[in-house]
Amino acid sequence: MLSRVRTHLRVGTIQPCRSLYSTIKTIPFDTQPFPFDRFEPCCPAEDTAPSSNGFVPCKKHPIPAVLGRKIDMTESMTGRLETERHVVMCVGPHGKEWERSKVEAVVDGPVYASNQLHSQYLRSPAHRNSDAPPTDKDFLMTVCDRPPQDSPATTTASCDVMVFPEFVFYPQVDPSRLAESNVAQVLETLWKNPSSSTLPYVPNQTAIKDEEGHEVDAVVLVCTHERRDMRCGKIGPLIVDAFKNSLEHRLQNSNKKVLVYGTSHFGGHKFAGNVIIHQKGLGGHMYGNVRDCMVDNLVDRHILNGKIIKELWRGLVTPPSLKC
Template identity: 45%
Template sequence: MAIPFDTKPFPLGRFEPCCPAPSSPASQNGFVPCSKHSMPAVLGRKIDLTDPMPTRGSDRHVVVCIGPNGAEWDKAKVEALKGGMVWRLNEKESAWMKEGNRPLPDKEILTTVCDRPEMHANGVDVIFFPDFKIYSSIQPDSLSSSSESSFLSTMKSVWQNPSNRVSGGEEVTADTVILVCTHTMRDKRCGVLGPLIVDEFKRVLKEKNLLKTPNGKGGVEVWGTSHFGGKSQVCR
């Protein structure tokens, strides 16, 4: 599915405000305040506007859907929440490695949480990108047991080689998923600016009838995610 976003460059210079702004001089980094988008000046002056945005070369992205009120949002590092899904996954991976298993070198797994609502009261949903596969209602406490499951088997395959294909789970019924860092406890800039970016994505997508509705199939989903390297990510 082709996403009909505007393809022409914005008619603005790199450091010009996008909306009529108060008459105040540009900061040393080139930041100029905008009257419409409420970026606090104290944050705008701290953002690097010159160096290239960092990229992630992850072979696999695992996203745990904890909803907007998940306890992980209160931690600077989501894996620090003892008993949480990310903490349990790290614990289980450590045990797997102590059994003599070793992942392939130079391979990377990125694990984040997102505010996509939990679909089930007794567990969380876990999405694997780029496969667009989702495991529903996974209980963190069940990972501490010795019982094997389809989800745990998938995780072991991914730990061994993050490029391995995920064959289990169900298909995510979306054409594109946009993830934007909104992790306030990790970086205040993301916590303030991330939700503004999410809202703007949703506004434009809704105008173009591309935003996925709660009961709809296909379309585009936009969610806030925990920290993953200073940029947004689009999974298609």
């Protein structure tokens, strides 16, 4: 979901403070053709004719044909609403959000709490009397299945928060006390200006780390939100497993640390599988029409060699940096 921070009360906009990617022409797209077309299988089933939408089953990586026939492989995937940051609430695999089609409908969840706090912010005198011009930018907010730090796997009493492109981590945030938490300062900064060059320092914040305590270089987020749409719900977990298996082998001789999680809806289920890769120095990039057949090539080209796959690209989620 998007934060919906737009409140066009005054003329003018806050200009984004981006570095590196000033235009689409500066994005490091791979100059070599990707070996797959959109949603193309690596091992086409020779005894099955393509469906009317172009879907062809894969002998090595099967998916239900009834879902494959509902994938859009022709409409343009670019043109999504531009965002500046991505806020990810880590609710774990047992979070109530996975039981609902809309994560903001979970009344004791962090996204609901954030929306409530945002409504209070919009009504506050500090906001209404502000001389700051409105912004036409926004930020993306989703949940993911990373277990909350130091919390039992079956509870959602607290969550952790990740913010990109900073790769900053805020542990143990209680949604019921969000307004009193230090993270509220971060959210208010983003509501004022998603392009802000700095975020408030929070005493217990850290870099995003793996289970061994190493700072990570990239985080892969795959839409697995089955209650929102069956296409991502069935195809997404296959892609998550493919990324984990591929990274285990391809990073053996690399110092890169990469995490992979399932995430909630972020738009475009008809373009399943949907993937966001946040990587230091590259920013966050969204891909669509991904099959698990393609994951090895995505790891090699994007994560290991820093090249963006234009054939599958849906747009920029975050720039590499927002510092001036």
